[in-house]
Amino acid sequence: MVGGSVPVFDEIILSTALMNQVISFDTMAGILVCQAGCILEQLNQYVEERDFIMPLDLGAKGSCHIGGNVATNAGGLRFLRYGSLHGTVLGLEVVLADGLVLDCLTSLRKDNTGYDLKQLFIGSEGTLGVITAVSILCPRKPKAVNLAFLGCPGFAEVLKTFSTCKGMLGEILSAYEFMDNKCMQLVENHLRLSNPVKENPFYVLIETSGSNAGHDEEKLTNFLEQVMSSGLVTDGTVATDNTKIKMLWALRERITEALSRDGYVYKYDISLPMEKLYDIVLDIRSRLGQSAKSVVGYGHLGDGNLHLNVTANSYSSSLLKAIEPYVYEWTARHHGSISAEHGLGFKKKDFIGYSKTQEAILLMQQIKGTLDPKGILNPYKTLPSSSS
Numbered sequence: 001m002v003g004g005s006v007p008v009f010d011e012i013i014l015s016t017a018l019m020n021q022v023i024s025f026d027t028m029a030g031i032l033v034c035q036a037g038c039i040l041e042q043l044n045q046y047v048e049e050r051d052f053i054m055p056l057d058l059g060a061k062g063s064c065h066i067g068g069n070v071a072t073n074a075g076g077l078r079f080l081r082y083g084s085l086h087g088t089v090l091g092l093e094v095v096l097a098d099g100l101v102l103d104c105l106t107s108l109r110k111d112n113t114g115y116d117l118k119q120l121f122i123g124s125e126g127t128l129g130v131i132t133a134v135s136i137l138c139p140r141k142p143k144a145v146n147l148a149f150l151g152c153p154g155f156a157e158v159l160k161t162f163s164t165c166k167g168m169l170g171e172i173l174s175a176y177e178f179m180d181n182k183c184m185q186l187v188e189n190h191l192r193l194s195n196p197v198k199e200n201p202f203y204v205l206i207e208t209s210g211s212n213a214g215h216d217e218e219k220l221t222n223f224l225e226q227v228m229s230s231g232l233v234t235d236g237t238v239a240t241d242n243t244k245i246k247m248l249w250a251l252r253e254r255i256t257e258a259l260s261r262d263g264y265v266y267k268y269d270i271s272l273p274m275e276k277l278y279d280i281v282l283d284i285r286s287r288l289g290q291s292a293k294s295v296v297g298y299g300h301l302g303d304g305n306l307h308l309n310v311t312a313n314s315y316s317s318s319l320l321k322a323i324e325p326y327v328y329e330w331t332a333r334h335h336g337s338i339s340a341e342h343g344l345g346f347k348k349k350d351f352i353g354y355s356k357t358q359e360a361i362l363l364m365q366q367i368k369g370t371l372d373p374k375g376i377l378n379p380y381k382t383l384p385s386s387s388s
């Protein structure tokens with residue numbers, strides 16, 4: 001997403017793929033301890049067999065490693081319900097730049113003995129240490145999961161549907177994702193997926209996860225009646241069986257893949273106040289006009305996180321100049337973050353100043369200097385080059 005794992009100059013690549021063992025699973029507390037190279041989907045399968053789920057889920061689940069997830073503080077589709085890895089990761093084992101093994105691999109829910117060092121490595125993109133093992137808290141597997149895929153006539157209706165859904169589905173709400181019609185056209189055209197509802201300017205995916213199927217269904221039915229009768233939603237479909245659930249999720253999860261088949265992709269991952277979330281897509285679309293192929297907006301609306309993506313037939317520096325730094329200035333003006341969940345990597349590191357103060361950046365550089373004085377850990381990434 002941001003070139004965080006891409007070697008650019010003289011790096012040595014380190015693979016953790018063979019570190020793929022589960023170390024322990026506490027079936028009472030739901031605490032999984034595993035090596036960093038375990039694949040997320042396989043971990044989810046492992047804990048599901050024991051009646052739990054992983055607290056995070058994302059489109060890359062089939063290939064990404066838990067160590068990579070922690071290193072990038074990946075957000076994803078369950079963030080709305082289970083929160084950030086800063087909350088669910090209980091412990092880490094990390095190899096530091098000088099070879100010292102830092103054992104913070106505890107499985108305690110509460111431990112206020114001094115600084116919580118593991119937090120430094122969560123989201124540090126491999127620049128402070130190599131994560132070798134993770135202890136993570138897993139929620140119980142929900143007994144009932146429902147997924148609603150709904151069409152909305154405008155972005156105002158997407159927001160009102162969210163607010164209604166928070167009020168009416170409350171404790172069983174586990175995901176609220178949105179995509180615009182342009183995204184739908186891309187998944188239809190490039191991946192041959194089909195739109196299960198009437199064509200609309202926007203679509204939302206609402207997932208509920210609870211412990212009582214009858215109770216959840218009743219709540220969802222009341223909610224759907226409310227949003228359909230008030231015109232917030234014009235068409236929709238609901239899934240409870242696994243096959244249809246997977247089919248509906250694919251429409252949202254595979255947007256990234258459809259975009260990459262559309263051409264060269266300029267990717268932006270922004271946090272913004274919810275009511276401003278789509279304004280930037282409209283603004284960029286009119287600013288770029290015919291010079292862009294597609295300008296799309298989708299993402300984790302429930303977390304105030306927009307994925308703004310622009311495609312073109314090929315890379316063009318003039319198109320890039322029309323997007324950046326405009327998109328970062330726009331975001332900073334609205335007090336947003338220029339990287340909500342993808343980190344800074346190689347591509348965004350020099351723009352950190354749009355979201356962090358000089359004092360904060362300096363302290364980050366001091367921490368990096370202390371932990372990695374020779375600059376050998378994921379060099380050239382995350383922090384700005386000293387000249388900028």
Ligand code: FAD
Nearest residue numbers: 004005059060064065067068069071074075076126131341
């Ligand atoms: P890599 O890509 O290999 O590495 C990512 C970064 O972490 C690099 O900087 C690398 O140096 C560092 N790193 C990797 N392993 C370690 C380690 N053991 N110790 C220290 N540093 C390490 N992200 C979201 O937040 N939400 C989403 O919804 C989401 N959806 C995605 C959907 C798709 C289809 C794709 C391709 C990506 C998506 N992402 C999403 C990005 C995703 O978070 C990352 O791709 C993933 O978490 C990184 O894990 P990885 O194993 O692939 O790491």
Ligand code: MLT
Nearest residue numbers: 059253255256269299307
């Ligand atoms: C997603 O939510 O699909 C991802 O973060 C990937 C992307 O932004 O393309």
Ligand code: ZN
Nearest residue numbers: 076300307341
């Ligand atoms: Zn995302």
